[in-house]
Amino acid sequence: MATTVDQVMTHDPRTIAKSDTLADAAKQMRDGDIGAVLVEDSGKLAGIVTDRDIVVRAVADGRDPSSVQAGEVCSGNVATVAPDQTLEDAVKLMRDQDVRRAPVVQDGKPVGILSLGDLAVERDTGSVLADISAASPNN
16 A cells, blocks of 8 residues: 555646646646646746636636636645655645645655545545546546
């Protein structure tokens, strides 16, 4: 059984620059069959933008995703974990911060992302979330 974040996380996360548009973020999500991308500023983690952020913070307000920059709507100051942290510490952080995803950061640079789905696949293999998370994409 895995014990560290590095053993469970998604490596090589999809990233965009703060100046990229929400349409760019959406294309990354579509192409990667994912629900979030990490936002970078000069190679360092600046935040995270989710599919829900795009809908709630832009589209629902009538803002054009092709003209809104990711840095305008991303969640900044996100709770992060390190690759060598224990899964127990990561679970506690995610629970305490009420987050579904935690960027994995090393020396300020995003190196992965840890999701509730990743944890379910590893720790709760019989759960519905684990089944859904382990399933092939619905293209």
